[in-house]
Amino acid sequence: MNLSNTFMLLIAGAMLLQGCGNDKKETDRETGVPVRTSQVVASPVPNTYQYSGTVSSLKKSTLSTRIMGQIDKVYVSEGNKVKKGQLLLSIRSNDIMAKKSQVEANIVEVSAGLKNAEADYNRISALYETKSATKKELDDITTHLDMMQARLNAAQKARAEVEEMMTYANIRAPYTGVVTNLFVDAGDMANPGMPLIAVEGPGTFEVITRIPESEIDLIATNDTVYVNVKNVEQLIQGVVSAVSTSSRLSGAQFETKILLMPNARQLKELRSGMFAQVTLSKGDTKKIMVPKALIVHRGQLTGIWTVSESNTALLRWVRLGKSIDQRIEILSGLSVGDRLILNSEVRLHDGMRLELK
DSSP states (O other): OOHHHHHHHHHHHHHHHHHHHHHHHHHHHHHOEEEEEEEOOEEEEEEEEEEEEEEEEEEEEEEOOSSOEEEEEEOOOTTOEEOTTOEEEEEOOHHHHHHHHHHHHHHHHHHHHHHHHHHHHHHHHHHHHTTOSOHHHHHHHHHHHHHHHHHHHHHHHHHHHHHHHHHHHEEEOSSSEEEEEEOOOTTOEEOTTOOOEEEEEEEEEEEEEEEEGGGGGGOOTTOEEEEEETTSSSOEEEEEEEEOSOOTTTTSEEEEEEEEOOOHHHHHHOOTTOEEEEEEEEEEEEEEEEEGGGEEEETTEEEEEEEOTTSBEEEEEOEEEEEETTEEEEEESOOTTOEEEEEESSOOOTTOBEEEO
16 A cells, blocks of 8 residues: 555545544533533522621629728739629728727717616606606707617618628628639728729620611610620521610610520620620521532632523622621622533533533
């Protein structure tokens, strides 16, 4: 066989192989890849609004005093658990103790004088009955008795006042709780109204947040919300307990308090000062929501496989919105009536012929 004949045979073989390949590709195009699809619909989705807040103990106190004096001793540290009535710190009160001694001495003196006045009154009264004492003598002793009784009452009130002052010299826990802050040390000077120590009662927490004036009409007391705290598993249910009626001091933001209702495990993980995200749901809006698993990520772009008008695979680039459970909102790129590809037996590419199921 000469060279010319060999070349012709090679060309014929190549044309035959190409024809077979074209037939195979044409067959693929005719049969298509089996895929399961679903039509895009708009579903009613709750309108959600989110606000940032801070977890705070519902029972909290910042203790101060009404007297001025030097801190004598601090008996607790931050983080200590304390019982109701436990002594937390004491203030030197030598002047109060001196006044107390004077009041006690005055009470003893006045009590003795009152006892003598009562004896004189009884004696004069008996004499007056037998006409051995005049009416003036009886009136004088009666007046003296009333004066001594008044002096005793005044002395007893002075003692009560001193004892009240003594309570401000010895700062005690108002309830069982935890010391959260110490504002002074031993040797510091305490002044009336000055914060000395902060105590919180564990067990009940709230979230304090602020609602902008544009959304204040959406929220009301007793509304149910859900709170996300980073270090706490699962969402915590809460109830709006108070909504401020004024934003004069908060820059067009209305302070709102939410009472938390955690389970036992969540309660152990909650701490005052934790950051919280509050979610409020009000009303419905129809939106296109698709399963998150259908979203395709290509670098910074996100897309989803759809069926074109010619029944071929088409990757549409979409813009995503908020997530709800395992679904995500499509803001743009899809329309109601489009068909999504739910699954495929092979890897998809643009223009691939499809067999719809």
